[in-house]
Amino acid sequence: MNKKKRDAIIIILICNAILISLLELIIPIPIPVPGVKLGLGNIITIIAIAFLDLKDVLTIVLLRCVVVAVLSKGITVLPFSLTGGLLSAVIMWLLYKYLSRVFSIKGISIIGAITHNLAQLIVASLILREIVILYYLPILLISAVITGLITGTISELTVREIKKRDIFAEII
Amino acid sequence: MRNMKKLIYPLLILSLLVFLTGCDMGRQKPVQSEDFALGTIINQQVYGANANKASEEVSARIKELDALWTINSPGGDINKLNNNAGQGYVELNPETVSILMKARKISDLSGGAAFDITVAPLVKAWGIGTDNPQVPADDVVKKLVSLVNYQDVLVDEATNSASLQKTGQMVDLGGIAKGYIGDIAIEIYKKNGITSAFANLGGNVVVLGNKPDGSAWKVGIQNPRGENGEIVGVVEVADQAVVTSGDYQRYFIKDGKRYCHIIDPHTGYPADTGLMSVTIIASSSTEADGMSKAFVLGLEKGMDLVKRYGQAEAIFITNDKKIYVTPGLQGKFHLEDATNEYTYIQNW
Amino acid sequence: MNTRIFKIGDKILIVSIAILAAVFMVWNTVGVSTDKKLTAVITQNGSLIRQINLNDLNNPEYIYLNEGINQVILAEKGRIRFIESDCPNQTCVKTGWLTKSGDRAVCIPSQVVIKIVGDNEQVDIFAY
Secondary structure, three states, X not given: OOHHHHHHHHHHHHHHHHHHHHHHHHOOOOOOOOOOOOOOHHHHHHHHHHHOOHHHHHHHHHHHHHHHHHHOOOHHHHHHHHHHHHHHHXXXXXXXXXXXXXXXXXXHHXXXXXXXXXXXXXXXXXXXXXXXXXXHHHHHHHHHHHHHHHHHHHHHXXXXXXXXXXXXXXXX | OHHHXXXXXXXXXXXXXXXXXXXXXXXXXXXXXXXXXXXXXXXXXXXXXXXXXXXXXXXXXXXXXXXXXXXXXOOOHHHHHHHOXXXXXXXXXXXXXXXXXXXXXXXXXXXXXXXXXXXXXXXXXXXXXEOOOXXXXXXXXXXXXXXXXXXXXXXXXXXXXXXXOOOOOOOOHHHOHHHHHHHHHHHHHHHOOOOEEEEEEOOEEEEEOOOOOOOOEEEEEEOOOOOOOOEEEEEEEOOOEEEEEEOOOOEEEEOOEEEEOOEOOOOOOEOOXXXXXXXXXXXXXXXXXXXXXXXHHHHHHHHHHHHHHOOEEEEEEXXXXXXXXXXXXXXXXXXXXXXXXXXXXXXX | OHHHOXXXXXXXXXXXXXXXXXXXXXXXXXXXXXXXXXEEEEEEOOEEEEEEEHHHOOOOEEEEEOOOOOEEEEEEOOEEXXXXXXXXXXXXXXXXXXXXXXXXXXXXXXXXXXXXXXXXXXXXXXXX
């Protein structure tokens, strides 16, 4: 196993995650519910889950959230996005490792999106001390499915191609 | 072609989800916002996808116009106009010109007997609503009344300028500004594709469309002698404004007599013609605001004015707690008086 | 096309979410509006700070506001008020208890507004 190459790939993934997340902020989404977003950064997370350790995956997610928060001057949203990001990464990793027969990457991505949104809503409720959740649940679930499907399909295709071409052969 | 079959199932589910999304978005919680401006609180409740954008646009416009038309803070067009009274034309913002013209049109309806924006010097002398209300001496009132004449506000639309003829004259848009801004709010909502919303500008209500569930908006009419929020009746409206002028809004009591803030332009004294409040319901919020000064004329002349205007319904509440409504409101106005002290006079 | 293959878990997931979402939507419309709510809404500068269901409050709750002007709001079952304020006029505190829909207390210096909203059977908006 080539550690240097592995580290290099991790760094590339981190940069890509940050880039994608920042680009995503520029795209306006017409749905006025807190926490609804495309979640394209998850594509990177899933790629990491498919080829790296959980430790590496969490590192990538952590750095992505922190850097994006700093660069977009949205430091205040950090507790929300970090909780959601890390939690959904863990759950997706578990699903990928143990339930790959039951769920395709699409399904895993959807569950990841739901977890991410749910975690954000829960943190928001705790901070505002109010049960914000219940009213927004339906729309959040539905948008998680739709965005999860989109990013999941893209992730699935990407992972398949990477495997087919053995791009990460040296680090697995 | 088995691949095609496999497509249908997920596509169906996807379209179901998109449909549900649409349903849920349509049923959204409204965007509620509050602004402090025009000396009062302005509430908005807007439904729809662009609700946030629309209500923010309205808030911004309110603040702009508040600064433009205030006479309680320096700057703005009205101060400019007032400071140059008797000295010819001054250039003004087109929106100011527009509201001055609308004000004139409304004053024309009663020949200046009810609504007249040049009552400002009198309003200032009485000070009702400030910390120092007082009863001015008779000769002071007489002198100031000579300064009241809406026809002395000359407007030149072509050059966006206006002039107050006599030195000492003053204009106050307080009696029409909220109404005018209500109409602007509706325009902004419509421009943003909103179909259901309302704005409450310090008691001046303006609604767009019906409620999201299709039923008419129910607007409560304040009990002139009750606490804030105690109503005497409810009126159902859609795409209309509801504006009330009453003797309970700003007043002071001296030697057992109530002096309200609505000054009779002809006598110079607070209106005292047997009414506690007049509520006008019309599709133009600006005109509803101006017409509500029919309060000055009393029940008969006031109702007459409303009839001649022809584009509004009205609710007159007299000192003896009787409620008179125009024929067009029968069926839309419901007596809801918890105190049981008011009588709804139908078919009078 | 290979990518169109949904595994069994995916299908169950999507269908159950669709059902769940539909159920929640129905619940939100029907289940919530049956009892007469008394909700206090606290805003500052127009933005919502707190929303409290006064009927659900079994123990009194103190809310401390420290942005600019120090204020304390007391919420009890069925009523709420400003109880302390550093503002010069004390109008907000003098307003006293807010107990029914439409009641409101305002502090202009701090731009804090407490108002009671909630399913008033007959009225959507108050003209005054």
